[in-house]
Structures are given as structure tokens and as C-alpha cells.
Amino acid sequence: MTDLPPPESLEGRRLSPTELRDPDLGRRNGAWLRGWARPARGALAAAVACGALGGLLLIVQAFLLAAAIHLVVVMQRGPEALWPLLAVLLLVIALRALLHWAGERAGARAATLVKQRLRRAVFEAMLLRGPGWIREHRSGALASALIEQIEAFDGYFARYLPAMALAVFLPAAMVVAILSREPVVALLLLATLPLIPLFMALVGMGAAASSRRQLQALTRMGGHFVERLRGLATLKLYGRAEAELEEVRRVTDGVRSRTLAVLRIAFLSSAVLEFFAALAVAGVALYLGLSYLGLLTLRTAPLSLEVGLFCLLLAPDVYLPLRNLATHYHDRASALAAAEELRTLLESDLPQAPARHPTAPLAAAQPGRPLPQAEAIGLSLDDVTLRLGAGERIALDGVSFSVAPGEILALAGPSGSGKTTVLEVILGLRQPQQGSVLWNGVPLADLDPASLRARLAYMSQRPHLFHGTLAQNLRLFNPDASDAQVEAAARAAGVLDFAAELPQGLDTPLGERGFGLSGGQAQRLALARVFLRQAPLLLLDEPTAHLDRATEAALLERLASHARGRTLVIATHSPAVIAMASRVLHLAEGRIVAEEQR
Numbered sequence: 001m002t003d004l005p006p007p008e009s010l011e012g013r014r015l016s017p018t019e020l021r022d023p024d025l026g027r028r029n030g031a032w033l034r035g036w037a038r039p040a041r042g043a044l045a046a047a048v049a050c051g052a053l054g055g056l057l058l059i060v061q062a063f064l065l066a067a068a069i070h071l072v073v074v075m076q077r078g079p080e081a082l083w084p085l086l087a088v089l090l091l092v093i094a095l096r097a098l099l100h101w102a103g104e105r106a107g108a109r110a111a112t113l114v115k116q117r118l119r120r121a122v123f124e125a126m127l128l129r130g131p132g133w134i135r136e137h138r139s140g141a142l143a144s145a146l147i148e149q150i151e152a153f154d155g156y157f158a159r160y161l162p163a164m165a166l167a168v169f170l171p172a173a174m175v176v177a178i179l180s181r182e183p184v185v186a187l188l189l190l191a192t193l194p195l196i197p198l199f200m201a202l203v204g205m206g207a208a209a210s211s212r213r214q215l216q217a218l219t220r221m222g223g224h225f226v227e228r229l230r231g232l233a234t235l236k237l238y239g240r241a242e243a244e245l246e247e248v249r250r251v252t253d254g255v256r257s258r259t260l261a262v263l264r265i266a267f268l269s270s271a272v273l274e275f276f277a278a279l280a281v282a283g284v285a286l287y288l289g290l291s292y293l294g295l296l297t298l299r300t301a302p303l304s305l306e307v308g309l310f311c312l313l314l315a316p317d318v319y320l321p322l323r324n325l326a327t328h329y330h331d332r333a334s335a336l337a338a339a340e341e342l343r344t345l346l347e348s349d350l351p352q353a354p355a356r357h358p359t360a361p362l363a364a365a366q367p368g369r370p371l372p373q374a375e376a377i378g379l380s381l382d383d384v385t386l387r388l389g390a391g392e393r394i395a396l397d398g399v400s401f402s403v404a405p406g407e408i409l410a411l412a413g414p415s416g417s418g419k420t421t422v423l424e425v426i427l428g429l430r431q432p433q434q435g436s437v438l439w440n441g442v443p444l445a446d447l448d449p450a451s452l453r454a455r456l457a458y459m460s461q462r463p464h465l466f467h468g469t470l471a472q473n474l475r476l477f478n479p480d481a482s483d484a485q486v487e488a489a490a491r492a493a494g495v496l497d498f499a500a501e502l503p504q505g506l507d508t509p510l511g512e513r514g515f516g517l518s519g520g521q522a523q524r525l526a527l528a529r530v531f532l533r534q535a536p537l538l539l540l541d542e543p544t545a546h547l548d549r550a551t552e553a554a555l556l557e558r559l560a561s562h563a564r565g566r567t568l569v570i571a572t573h574s575p576a577v578i579a580m581a582s583r584v585l586h587l588a589e590g591r592i593v594a595e596e597q598r
Contacts (some may be wrong), residue, residue, distance in 0.1 A: 192283075
């Protein structure tokens with residue numbers, strides 16, 4: 001079976017085998033993760049404190065249990081002497097259960113705080129890069145970054161970090177408690193304890209690389225599945241369903257094999273710990289047994305049953321914190337693998353991203369100047385140059401033009417000439433490397449985004465319709481619109497022409513992406529949003545692309561009436577749309593090659 005392609009990050013960079021095994025990479029990712037843990041320090045400290053108190057109570061529990069058995073077996077005491085010890089023992093057990101519950105809640109709270117901040121930061125980074133960057137990446141991979149990769153941090157912050165702190169403190173505390181009663185047993189435990197972290201570190205190097213490969217394969221599988229699901233109708237139409245089913249099987253088999261590889265390493269790390277823990281406990285039991293039989297005399301005084309039982313009961317629990325750490329060590333490997341992807345997304349080439357520490361509050365964008373009030377809005381682009389793909393492709397090359405308030409401007413040209421890109425630059429969705437964009441004489445970068453959004457209506461080339469009724473989709477641009485306003489906008493865009501034939505009219509529900517409507521009907525519904533918006537600036541990208549000539553003519557007449565007194569910029573191929581414009585700019589290869597005044 002052909003294996004999956006080499007792992008690839010969201011940025012498209014393939015990770016080499018050396019990078020996958022790089023220990024410095026793991027340390028950098030670990031430091032990055034710990035930086036995000038700073039806002040959750042209180043919850044993490046509470047989780048560690050609860051675990052530490054529970055571990056100390058475990059020492060008390062072993063002491064009480066050994067003392068109770070000593071009273072019954074050696075001292076021949078009756079039940080009346082045991083009741084105080086048993087009452088305290090039950091109280092200790094109840095307190096340990098309560099502390100365990102509180103520690104779990106505190107760890108979960110810490111993980112929730114970090115995941116919320118990370119998810120917001122990743123979403124913010126995607127928005128800052130804009131729609132052009134988003135279109136270049138699989139939606140499945142982006143969804144995986146927001147959901148699966150961030151969820152991979154849950155076990156790291158909720159369980160692994162507290163377990164790591166407790167693995168340092170509790171074994172030392174237990175060994176000190178045993179040292180005060182029986183130094184030989186303490187020395188036996190001290191001889192084996194350092195071996196466990198050593199072998200766990202060796203196993204962990206392979207676990208981190210394997211987890212990274214598994215996570216990247218899972219991301220590619222998510223992207224692959226989402227893209228095939230979107231094109232399911234097309235695949236079925238052209239008889240590719242069976243072939244794609246086989247391809248999905250191949251991809252999932254690759255993920256399965258990588259997941260099993262991660263599980264094998266996780267089981268190996270647990271086996272290493274259990275092996276050395278079993279050897280140590282067996283050594284303690286052998287020493288105590290030989291001492292009681294008189295075959296080994298390393299003490300000046302006889303070994304009492306209470307001391308022997310205390311050491312024997314506590315010896316396995318010395319390794320309990322390390323067992324918990326080994327159980328959650330896979331959470332660390334998964335988190336480090338996800339951190340590499342998210343670091344790439346959060347730290348590389350963010351346009352206009354304010355420099356900040358990872359733990360700094362994610363404040364809202366600083367408000368700029370409000371857009372000056374005017375009946376209509378004038379626009380100006382001065383020598384705008386935009387390069388895409390790390391500066392390799394020129395999308396716009398020195399584009400300069402102005403749009404007077406109330407003017408209707410058409411952007412014409414073949415596909416790929418830069419019409420849509422001009423609209424996105426005007427909107428601020430793309431940041432040019434050179435030149436300036438002015439709204440009513442004010443640089444776009446200086447304006448308050450909320451002020452801009454309140455003054456424009458934008459219709460993209462492929463407008464998105466959401467799961468909901470026709471009326472709900474219409475109100476997307478104006479949630480407070482009355483029923484009469486919604487109906488007027490629907491009538492102006494010709495939506496009522498087909499809504500009247502639907503079972504519930506404007507209250508008829510639609511599927512995601514307008515499932516249930518034809519391309520022309522979806523286009524008219526999107527144009528009705530523009531009519532409902534009542535904005536002074538209209539930016540439309542191919543508004544009549546899927547309409548027949550008669551419907552197009554009727555809509556353009558209504559659009560011309562609606563645009564009276566408003567500024568309208570239209571990107572189009574349609575001769576009818578060009579005919580209604582007062583001025584036409586012809587674009588080719590990102591340049592204005594001709595201007596036509598009408």
C-alpha cells in the first residue's frame with residue numbers, strides 16, 4: 001500500500017525527518033506551551049496543591065494502616081483500641097477522594113483557560129491573514145487547527161503538567177518518610193527511582209516524533225475528507241465515487257498505522273516504568289522477608305511489624321506519581337506535535353499583527369478615526385501594488401484610480417485580471433505592499449473598521465448562504481430590519497418571484513450553502529441582502545453571473561434605481577452591467593489598460 005505523503009504544515013512546508021526527531025524543537029515547543037500556561041497558573045497551582053496534599057495523606061494512610069495491623073497482630077489489642085485509628089483512617093480516605101476531585105477540576109479549568117485563549121488567537125491569526133490566505137489552505141486543515149490540534153492540549157495542561165510537578169515532589173517526600181523509619185528500604189528505592197525518568201526520556205524522543213507524524217496525517221485526512229464531501233455530487237455524477245472511496249480508505253489506513261505506532265510507544269513507556277517499579281518493590285519485599293527470617297541483619301535493633309508494613313505499603317506508592325506521569329506522557333507528545341503546527345500559524349508573517357507576548361491579553365483592535373459622514377463615499381487608490389504567495393506573483397501592479405461619490409464604476413477584464421483583488425483591497429481584506437487606499441480622503445489603515453462596516457454593502461463572487469430560512473439569510477446584513485423592509489428588498493431582487501412558489505415563502509428553510517436553491521436564485525438572494533443594507537457604498541463582484549438575460553435586465557434596472565445617490569463599484573464580465581456604469585476600467589494582468597467614460 002502506498003504510504004501518505006511526507007508530513008506538511010499548514011503553511012505548506014514539508015517537515016524533514018531530522019526536524020521530526022529534533023530534541024531542540026521539542027524544547028522550543030515546550031517553552032512555547034508553558035508560556036501559554038501563565039494565565040492559568042492559579043488553576044495549575046491548585047491542581048498541584050491538591051495532588052501534593054493527597055500524596056502526603058497517602059503517607060498518613062499507610063502509617064495508620066500499619067499501626068492498626070500492628071495493634072491487632074502483635075499487641076493483641078481489641079476493637080476498642082482500633083476505633084480511633086479506623087475513624088482517622090476513614091477521614092483520610094475521604095479527604096484524599098475530595099482532594100483528587102478538586103485537583104481534577106482545577107486541572108480541567110486550567111486547560112479550558114488555555115484552550116480558549118489559543119483558539120481565539122488562532123482564529124485572530126486566520127482573520128489577520130485575510131480571505132486570500134484562507135482560500136490557499138484546505139478548510140479541513142484549518143478546522144483541524146481550531147478544533148483537534150487545540151484539543152490536543154487538554155491532557156497536557158489538565159493532567160501532564162500537574163503530574164510532572166507531583167512526580168518531583170511526592171516520591172522525595174515518601175522516601176524521606178521511609179528514611180525516618182527504615183534507611184535500607186529508602187536506599188533501595190533511591191537506587192531505582194532515577195532509572196525510570198532516564199528510560200522514559202529515551203522512549204519520549206520517539207513518542208514526540210511519532211505523535212507529530214500522526215497529528216499531521218490526521219490533519220491531512222480531515223482536509224481530504226472535507227474536500228471530497230463538498231464535491232460529493234460531482235464525484236457521483238462523473239462516476240468517481242468508488243475511486244474516491246478507495247482513496248479515503250488508503251488515507252485512513254495511513255492514519256491508523258501511525259496511530260498504532262504512537263500507541264506502541266505509549267505502551268512501551270508504561271512497560272518500562274512498571275518493570276523497574278516491580279523490581280524495586282520486589283527488592284523491598286525480599287529485604288523485609290529475609291530480615292524477619294533472621295537471614296539478613298543490617299539493623300542493630302529487630303525490625304518491627306509496624307515498620308515493615310509501613311515500608312511495604314508505601315513502597316508501591318512511591319512510584320505512583322511516576323505512573324501517573326507515564327500515563328499522561330502521551331498527552332505531552334501530542335501537545336508538542338500540535339504546538340509545532342500552531343506556532344507556525346501564529347508566529348509566521350502576520351500582516352499588521354501587533355507584537356505581543358503569547359500570554360498578553362488579546363485586546364480588540366484599536367479603533368481608528370471614524371469615517372467622515374457624507375451622503376456618498378468617494379474612493380481613491382494610488383499606485384497600489386500587491387504581491388501574493390510570498391511576493392512571487394504580482395496581483396496588482398501600480399493600480400491608480402478614483403471613484404467620485406455617487407459614481408457607478410465597472411471593473412472589466414478577463415478572469416484573473418485583478419477585479420476581485422481590487423475590491424478586496426478597497427475593503428481592507430488584502431494589504432498592498434505599496435500604495436494607499438483612501439475613503440473620503442482618509443487612509444483606510446487609519447479608519448475605524450466598525451465605522452467602515454456600517455457604511456458598506458459587499459457581495460462576493462460566491463456569496464455564502466447559511467442553514468436557515470430565506471428571511472434569516474436576508475437579515476444577515478441588517479438583523480434589525482422589519483418584515484416590511486425584508487419583503488421590499490426581496491421584491492426588488494426578484495426573490496419573491498420564486499419564494500412565492502416555495503411551501504413557506506420567505507420562511508422556507510435552506511440547507512448549508514443555499515442547498516435547495518439554484519445558482520441564479522442564490523445570486524438574487526445575495527443581492528437582496530445588498531438592497532436591505534441601505535449602505536452608501538456598494539461593492540459587488542459578478543452580481544448577475546448566474547442570471548438569464550431577462551432576469552438580469554430587470555435586476556439591473558432595480559439596482560440602478562437603488563444605487564442612485566450611492567457609490568457603486570462592480571466587478572463584472574457582463575456587457576449589460578458594463579452598459580449601466582458611468583465609467584469603466586479595463587484590467588489585464590493586474591494593471592489598468594484602458595478607461596472608458598460613458
